[in-house]
Amino acid sequence: xxxxxQSPATLSVSPGERATLSCxxxxxxxxxxxxxxxxxxxxxxxxxxxxxxxxxxxxxRFSGSGSGTEFTLTISSLQSEDFAVYYCQQYSDWPxxxxxxxxxxxIK
Amino acid sequence: QEKLLQSGGGVVQPGRSLxxxxxxSGFHFSSYTVHWLRQAPGKGLxxxxxxxxxxxxxxxxxxxxxxxxVSRDNAKNNLYLEMNSLRPxxxxxxxxxxxxxxxxxxxxxxxxxxxxxxxx
Numbered sequence: 001x002x003x004x005x006q007s008p009a010t011l012s013v014s015p016g017e018r019a020t021l022s023c024x025x026x027x028x029x030x031x032x033x034x035x036x037x038x039x040x041x042x043x044x045x046x047x048x049x050x051x052x053x054x055x056x057x058x059x060x061r062f063s064g065s066g067s068g069t070e071f072t073l074t075i076s077s078l079q080s081e082d083f084a085v086y087y088c089q090q091y092s093d094w095p096x097x098x099x100x101x102x103x104x105x106x107i108k
Numbered sequence: 109q110e111k112l113l114q115s116g117g118g119v120v121q122p123g124r125s126l127x128x129x130x131x132x133s134g135f136h137f138s139s140y141t142v143h144w145l146r147q148a149p150g151k152g153l154x155x156x157x158x159x160x161x162x163x164x165x166x167x168x169x170x171x172x173x174x175x176x177x178v179s180r181d182n183a184k185n186n187l188y189l190e191m192n193s194l195r196p197x198x199x200x201x202x203x204x205x206x207x208x209x210x211x212x213x214x215x216x217x218x219x220x221x222x223x224x225x226x227x228x
Contacts, residue, residue, distance in 0.1 A: 032212070032213075034214040034215075036153075036215075043203055043218035043219065043220060043221050044153065044203075044215075044218060045218075046214065046215060046216045049208070049212075049214045049216075055216055056216070087152065087153055089153070089214065091212055091213030091214050094155075094213050095155070095158060095167040095169070096155050096169055096170075097143070097155040097158075097213050098155065099152055099153040099154070099155075100152070101152045102152050
């Protein structure tokens, strides 16, 4: 099973600033990585797939990068609606599909 | 507009059974692999089960293997998760999800989630 590790667990950033979230895979997953955003009481929303491709209707301020074992989600200028929990997920070698434990993005 | 509408769930005693349903609309259901995921209260996401577009291939997480069954009815555009011998650690919000058209394993469409609470 591929283990996904996200860091930091919590990130405090001011609105308008840049946020950088990290995700590491326990073995190479090529570019088979997705990022999701989840707000309280809601289902997760797909942001990025293929490590860097934005999903439908996702704003350009969200960008993904990386390949192999190291990945990054960058939010270029934080809006109030961006404060949420973010999960990375690998789909390179499944089942099982595996997720990181999440990064909570808080308002500073 | 693609939608997944979940039903079922609720409070159930340990050892009992429950069935979750997921009704698909707005897309050609029988062309897509679909999955179940769950999220325990305050915790992260856990993959539970997958079933291929035609129902021929199924896989379950080790944590539910032998207790849960995944099935689908393409004529009714429905996905099911039959949960038996429920345990307190099965308490979670359960989500049905649609895979990409290539069955890659990522999820653009999610059901609204349904809470299963296993408690005596």
